[in-house]
Amino acid sequence: MDLPVDEWKSYILQKWSLLPKSIQVTISTAETLSDLFLHSSSLLQPEDEMFLKRLSRGYLVGKDPNAPLFYREEGNKKFQKKDYMGATVLYSKGVSHSRPNSEDISLCYANRSAALFHLGQYETCLKDIVRAQTHGYPEGLQPKLLLRKAECLVTLGRPQEASQTISDLESNFAAKPTLAASQFQILQRTLCRLKVKVQEKGNLTETSPAALTKAFEDMDLREENEQISNTSSSVSLCTDPLKGRYLVATKDILPGELLVKEDAFVSVLNPGEMPPWHHGLESKWDTRATNADLYCHRCLKHTLAPVPCDGCSYAKYCSQECLQQAWDLYHSIECSLGGLLLTLGVFCHIALRSTLLARFEEAGKVINKLCGEITNRDICLPESKNLAQILSYDVGGESKKKGKTVETPIPGCDINGKYENNYNAVFSLLPHTGNHSPVHKFLCALSVSALCRQLEAASLQAFTTGLKSSKLKAAVAPMLYPELNIWGVAMLRHMLQLQCNAQAITTIQQTGSEENLITDSRQVRLATGLFPVVSLLNHSCSPNTSVSFISTVATVRASQQIRKGQEILHCYGPHESRMGVAERCQKLRSQYFFDCNCPPCEREKQRPSQGPRWEAFCCHRCGALLQGGDVLSCGSTSCTESVSRDHLVSQLQDLQQQVGMARKLLRNGELERAIQLLLGCQHDAESFLLAEHSVVGEIEDDLAQAYAALGDWEKSATHLQKSLRVVEVRHGPSSVEMGHELFKLAQIFFNGFAIPEALNTIQQAEKVLLVHYGPWNDEIQELQKMKSCLLDLPPIPVGPNE
Ligand SMILES: [Zn+2]
Ligand SMILES: [Zn+2]
Ligand SMILES: [Zn+2]
Ligand SMILES: [Zn+2]
DSSP, X not given: OOXXXXXXXXXXXXXHHTSOXXXXXXXXXXXXXXXXXXXXXXXXXXXXXXXXXXXXXXXXXXXXXXXXXXXXXXXXXXXXXXXXXXXHHHHHHHHHHSOTTSHHHHHHHHHHHHHHHHTTOHHHHHHHHHHHHHTTOOGXXXXXXXXXXXXXXXXXXXXXXXXXXXXXXXHHHHHOTTSXXXXXXHHHHHHHHHHHHHHHHTTOOOOOTTHHHHHHHHOOOSSBOSSBTXXXXXXXXXXXXXXXXXXXXXXXXXXXXXXXXXXXXXXXXXXXXXXXXXXXXXXXXXXXXXXXXXXXTTTOOBOSSOEEOSSOSSOEESSHHHHHHHIIIIIHHHGGGHHHHHHHOXXXXXXXXXXXHHXXXXXXXXXXXXXXXXXXXXXXXXXXXXXXXXXXXXXTTOOTTTOOOOOSSOXXXXXXXXXXSSHHHHHHSOOOTTTSOHHHHHHHHHHHHHHHHHHHHHHHHHHHHOOSOHHHHHHHGGGSGGGHHHXXXXXXXHHHHHHHHOEEEEEEEEESOSSOOSOEEEEEEEEEEEOTTGGGOEEOSSOSEEEEEETTEEEEEESSOBOTTOBOXXXXXXXXXXXXXXXXXHHIIXXXXXXXXXXXHHHHHHSTTOXXXXXXXXXXXXXXXXXXSSEEEESSTTOOOEEEXXXXXXXXXXXXXXXXXXXXXXXXXXXXXXXXXHHHHHHHHHHHBOTTOHHHHHHHHHHHHHHHHHTOHHHHHHHHHHXXXXXXXXXXXTSHHHHHHHHHHHHHHHHTTOHHHHHHHHHHHHHXXXXXXXXXXXXXXXXXXXXXXXXXXXXXXXXXXX
């Protein structure tokens, strides 16, 4: 997903292997990114571009005139089955394939407004009604739409507007005596009902759904740092030849303290599982919903009612504002390249978008000049010496380990030493050119150069046809070709930087249907972005901060107490509670090019035979921990049991298979059978797995879910508490994983009306989640609602009558 699709990768791999040795050497030893780019790009042949074009055409990103009707009919089927969520998604797909101001688009919007109405999304429903009307909703169907509008307004407690809509409706009737009598009667009856409701609800105040967004915007760093933008004054930026740039605490920091709040310089939504189109499938149009259908392509907010780009079916936004912003900033150029960008992957897309965004900054000019300098290395203008240094520093095969001492100011800072979230800082992130394999560099260079040629063709076309707006021309103009090679070099640099500097933007997705009273949550990757300030944090497998996202904004909070002078650390992915030391070190070395020597790594390297407890086996005789390599022996001195690892591993595989079957039963609602199977699994697990083994925890968690679905809250809570213990051992008592598990337990106690236990668990969950997410997290809001609901319960009467 980050890198180009496999077909293009293997095509380039083969092309590389067929190159004469001498050319391979020239590319492998290219001293600057500019040389690398120019050499590679001269090898891109028309047939290579044709191949890439064929791959790109596999994605359905244009507007297909036959799709709206198909999706609308599929949506109607779901609507009839009362699957309003499913219907909404399908109507959205219909919308995205419709041309603006067409009957298709207005009908899709109108139908979507009906589904949203049933989902209780009245504000959004109103927006869709307006959209249907502005895109030319047929006159004859207007009364239905106006009625829905009035109903929404009544429910939202906006009586004046509702009355206005009702009188519009009445005049609409008066003007249309042709309406069928039966239809007329239905409408009139609904009107009367509505008028009563308006009177009843007249006093209701309007609710503000925007309150939360506002609250988040108000959330501020206690004191802004003068040296680094978007950062609290409790940290400062340092540099050192071994570590590169890093952040340290300038005072004692408490758990939960907000340290960084930074909006992405650039971000690109991950398309999710969006397979390129293959022939032979039963329908041409995909009815499944992916992230690309459910999240705004600019701000990443979850949206049930996206508005599509006028020019393509792929880009969708939460609002007209986001659509316009995206268009002005980058989409005017990206729009015609949808399929190509999906083929070349998210990194290439970010590389393009970064350079497009650079056009709006002074830095754009600096880079322009600078890249010019790398092309002719003899000229070196004194005012941009600093950036030139970074470049010569990068290309010589630097690494964080053996880098030369960098002169002040610190790379990425401006002349006053201030580090900001801007293109200058993005540009200064290390591309680690010397560490990437030659074939990887060749792949990146050819992908970028193919993209440049497409851009050239697209901008030429925009000029010659003159069909597009003058605004678009203005946007394309700076991309014209004399400079294209320079932008190509910059894009190549970004593509190489991303391997170490890309930040996954995640969100917590609630799983579990509405009938399922317990919601489970899992972290999903939504987008990839560049955050120059967050990028200053070094890695630890046991970090002291926690990163979370709202929209495109990253927040970094202290997850534990940090003493003055300590380094602020973040985990790049390989966390000590997720993988063993060997796997972590291998991953860090191959992706980030360094050897980790954080405390957990040092500790675990010293006793390599002892794996983590969540993967440990126990003796089936005495229950003590089994230790060893290929043959494990019992840790208890009074026991002589020993067993081969292969045997235990195959036993574990059998168990996991059983658990998988139980989950299938659970999903199909065969609760009793699922419970029987799970209880059997639990019994088997006890005989050879340590009580803290992750599979033991999973079994308990599944049992808790099954009992919850049966409404047996007491049993559900007992099992979840066992799962909670496993999570605690593995992730620690104040980990975010623990917070999610406590949240589930709170729901179970709440549903079972175990009031003291519920209140106690709510408090614990709140405390843990607050440290990681701050107060605006959905789960915390939910916990607070549960709490006030429990506290508002009338006291249980106690008296002599009982
Ligand atoms: Zn948006
Ligand atoms: Zn578009
Ligand atoms: Zn480590
Ligand atoms: Zn034993």
